[in-house]
Amino acid sequence: MTQDSYLVGLIGSGIGTSFSPMLHEREADRHGLRYLYRLIDLDRIGAGPDKVGELVGAAKGMGYRGLNITHPCKQLVIECLDELTPQAAAVGAVNTVVFEGEGRSARSVGHNTDVTGFAASFERELADAPRKRVVQLGAGGAGAAVAHALLTQGTGHLAVVDPLTDRAVVLATSLNRRFGDDRATVSAPDDLPALMARADGLVHATPTGMSTHPGLPLPADLLHPDLWIVDVVYQPLETELLRVARARGCTALNGVGMVVFQAADAFQLFTGREPDRSRMLAHAAELADSE
Numbered sequence: 464m465t466q467d468s469y470l471v472g473l474i475g476s477g478i479g480t481s482f483s484p485m486l487h488e489r490e491a492d493r494h495g496l497r498y499l500y501r502l503i504d505l506d507r508i509g510a511g512p513d514k515v516g517e518l519v520g521a522a523k524g525m526g527y528r529g530l531n532i533t534h535p536c537k538q539l540v541i542e543c544l545d546e547l548t549p550q551a552a553a554v555g556a557v558n559t560v561v562f563e564g565e566g567r568s569a570r571s572v573g574h575n576t577d578v579t580g581f582a583a584s585f586e587r588e589l590a591d592a593p594r595k596r597v598v599q600l601g602a603g604g605a606g607a608a609v610a611h612a613l614l615t616q617g618t619g620h621l622a623v624v625d626p627l628t629d630r631a632v633v634l635a636t637s638l639n640r641r642f643g644d645d646r647a648t649v650s651a652p653d654d655l656p657a658l659m660a661r662a663d664g665l666v667h668a669t670p671t672g673m674s675t676h677p678g679l680p681l682p683a684d685l686l687h688p689d690l691w692i693v694d695v696v697y698q699p700l701e702t703e704l705l706r707v708a709r710a711r712g713c714t715a716l717n718g719v720g721m722v723v724f725q726a727a728d729a730f731q732l733f734t735g736r737e738p739d740r741s742r743m744l745a746h747a748a749e750l751a752d753s754e
Contacts, residue, residue: 470526471733472501474518474540475533477675479504480698482750483531486726489746490738498734505536512536516543519560523569529561529733531726534670537577537604544573551575553641554611555633556604559729574732577608580725582616583740585693588716592691593663595619598655600680601668602627602634605695609668610634614642621647622658625669652681659685667694672702679703688712697722700751723747 469491473483484500491498503518505511510518515536520543522530532540537556541547544560551557557573564570597618599610602625613621621638625631631649638647650658659665659681671680673696681704686692692708697718708715727738 466734467495468497469528469733470499470501471529471531472503472522472527473531473533474503474505474515474536476505476512476535477673478502478533479507480674481533482697482722482747483726485750486723486743486746487730490727490730490743491734493739493742494734494736496734496736503530512539515540519543519571523562523571524567526566527562529559529729531729532558532560532604534604538607541573543571545570547573548575550578550611553637554578554607555637556607558604558608558725559732561732574729575608576725576728576732577605577721578612578615579728580723581609581695581721582612583724584716584720585612585616587720589664589691589693589714592714596622596658596662597664597666598622598624598650598658598662599666599668600624602631603668606668607634607637609666609695610638610647611641613666614638614646618646620645622650622654622662623647624650624652624655624658626652655681655685659687659690662690664691664693667692667696667704670696672696672699672704674698677703679707683707683711686711686713690714692716694718695721697751719747719751720744 487500512535551573554575558577559574561572562569623631635647635649670676691714693716695718705715727740730738
């Protein structure tokens with residue numbers, strides 16, 4: 464059932480410069496909707512990630528239609544939800560919560576539009592890229608979604624690298640359970656020189672490179688011209704990783720496409736209306752140019 468007025472929001476840390484409010488609200492304007500997108504920044508309200516369940520419950524009680532969830536809550540939020548879609552359950556991470564029903568009796572349903580958002584962005588820009596061997600840095604909530612998307616799109620083998628070995632093991636195990644034995648393996652950061660020498664591509668899915676976490680996630684000399692690089696970070700638009708990668712002759716893709724396509728999928732879940740994805744991409748480009 465569709466309606467004309469929506470209250471939605473985003474829970475996460477350091478989200479003050481997020482594109483999401485503007486992407487959602489402008490698209491809603493084009494559909495003639497009253498649509499308020501609020502930021503619930505853990506840093507600003509002095510709350511830890513463990514408070515995500517309380518925040519979700521409060522939003523439900525206040526009549527929110529749904530929430531987007533970002534770092535560092537995409538996995539923590541699962542335990543406080545009533546239901547997960549098969550995709551979210553397989554990934555083990557949620558970036559979109561939809562409240563189905565009215566008031567406090569509404570059911571909270573977790574979705575993952577990061578998977579479809581990354582897949583759409585990758586196919587739009589790198590459809591012909593080789594993907595026999597891919598290295599992924601990061602096994603958190605965003606990393607889990609990206610990894611499932613990569614194997615869905617035909618990546619032969621994915622090497623998951625994360626300093627938190629237990630987290631990487633959980634992700635690789637879920638991938639092999641879903642896609643077949645040995646499609647994913649866990650590697651240590653010390654293994655990167657050997658991995659990168661044979662890789663077709665690198666996907667970066669950690670906070671390194673964000674405005675609040677500047678730097679490179681791996682040594683620059685491991686990048687070679689035969690690689691494609693995808694950085695899921697989109698603020699800044701050109702991270703240090705992308706800048707160095709392009710200078711070394713790599714094909715490089717930023718995270719804007721992923722954030723737009725996941726936002727479009729979330730907008731459709733919240734409103735039941737089909738967003739104009741090309742229009743949203745153009746809006747994101749305007750926002751990026753204005754930074």
